[in-house]
Amino acid sequence: MGLDLGGTQIKAGLLDPSSSVISSATDPTPTDSRPEVVIEAMSAMARRVVEEAGRSWQDVQGIGIGIPGLIDSRTGIVRACVNLKGWKDVELRELAGESLGRRVVVDNDANAAAFGEYSIALKRNTGLHHLALVTLGTGVGSGIVLNRRVFHGGGGLAGEVGHMIVEPNGHLCACGQYGCLEQYASATAVVRQATELMAAGKSSTLKARVDAGTLTTQDVFSAASEGDLVAERLIDDLASYLAIACVNLCRVIDLQAIVIGGGVAGAGDGLIRPLRKAFSRQNWGVGGGIMPKLSATELGNDAGFVGAAALAMAGLGDGQRG
Ligand SMILES: [Zn+2]
Numbered sequence: 001m002g003l004d005l006g007g008t009q010i011k012a013g014l015l016d017p018s019s020s021v022i023s024s025a026t027d028p029t030p031t032d033s034r035p036e037v038v039i040e041a042m043s044a045m046a047r048r049v050v051e052e053a054g055r056s057w058q059d060v061q062g063i064g065i066g067i068p069g070l071i072d073s074r075t076g077i078v079r080a081c082v083n084l085k086g087w088k089d090v091e092l093r094e095l096a097g098e099s100l101g102r103r104v105v106v107d108n109d110a111n112a113a114a115f116g117e118y119s120i121a122l123k124r125n126t127g128l129h130h131l132a133l134v135t136l137g138t139g140v141g142s143g144i145v146l147n148r149r150v151f152h153g154g155g156g157l158a159g160e161v162g163h164m165i166v167e168p169n170g171h172l173c174a175c176g177q178y179g180c181l182e183q184y185a186s187a188t189a190v191v192r193q194a195t196e197l198m199a200a201g202k203s204s205t206l207k208a209r210v211d212a213g214t215l216t217t218q219d220v221f222s223a224a225s226e227g228d229l230v231a232e233r234l235i236d237d238l239a240s241y242l243a244i245a246c247v248n249l250c251r252v253i254d255l256q257a258i259v260i261g262g263g264v265a266g267a268g269d270g271l272i273r274p275l276r277k278a279f280s281r282q283n284w285g286v287g288g289g290i291m292p293k294l295s296a297t298e299l300g301n302d303a304g305f306v307g308a309a310a311l312a313m314a315g316l317g318d319g320q321r322g
Contacts, residue, residue, distance in 0.1 A: 019306065203230075260275070
């Protein structure tokens with residue numbers, strides 16, 4: 001069983017041993033976000049999903065929970081979670097374990113999602129064991145799987161690709177650094193840059209939406225496909241910055257694959273094609289300039305709960321820290 005606990009919704013899914021989803025559900029997160037209330041809601045939801053699949057609770061062997069924020073995956077304690085009011089030093093593994101009557105594994109949601117993408121590679125026996133997921137949404141989230149395990153680093157903060165510096169003296173990021181990838185490759189960044197280009201007097205079919213404050217990255221991708229030069233430039237810039245981060249990642253940890261997720265990745269080839277181009281432009285020539293597999297997510301919004309379940313299934317428990 002995998003649970004993806006977010007600030008606005010909870011996703012739950014029951015997976016079979018081959019990582020295929022048997023049944024799943026999405027519920028709103030309780031407005032009363034006290035840990036005991038949310039855990040109770042998750043527990044009821046998990047049992048409902050099992051029932052809907054025509055299975056018995058006895059069939060559930062393990063449970064994984066992905067949650068945004070700072071998580072100590074070794075102890076299962078949620079140190080901080082900005083999206084859930086009142087969550088500070090919550091012993092989630094302990095409390096959820098009691099409520100669900102099963103062994104529970106807890107990790108950051110982006111780490112869980114990365115492990116979800118990895119579980120597909122594993123299922124297909126691709127021989128791929130080093131992968132990153134980069135999710136482009138309002139912000140840029142990510143997780144890294146190295147040597148078949150989520151890589152947490154010394155303080156549990158590894159894999160924050162969104163805060164890799166890609167532009168010296170660039171925009172100030174909410175994290176306190178300047179020039180983070182998130183400031184150049186998130187949906188928010190694309191809208192900001194479109195607004196700046198309009199203000200500089202560039203002509204584009206995007207202008208009406210920029211002026212109305214309703215511009216989405218989807219608009220940008222569709223305008224680009226119709227030949228709008230400003231839209232094309234926005235996508236090229238995004239792809240270039242994302243490629244810098246991806247190349248840097250590969251230089252340090254020699255990844256075999258980088259999966260792009262999030263709303264912006266909904267553009268599929270519209271993003272992946274310019275990303276591949278920008279990557280090969282930046283990439284070194286060693287070994288003939290071998291590139292990692294660059295692709296859009298296959299699991300989409302399910303990656304979180306699929307990965308959480310896969311983490312539980314991997315039976316890594318306390319040993320999961322990489
Ligand atoms: Zn940052």
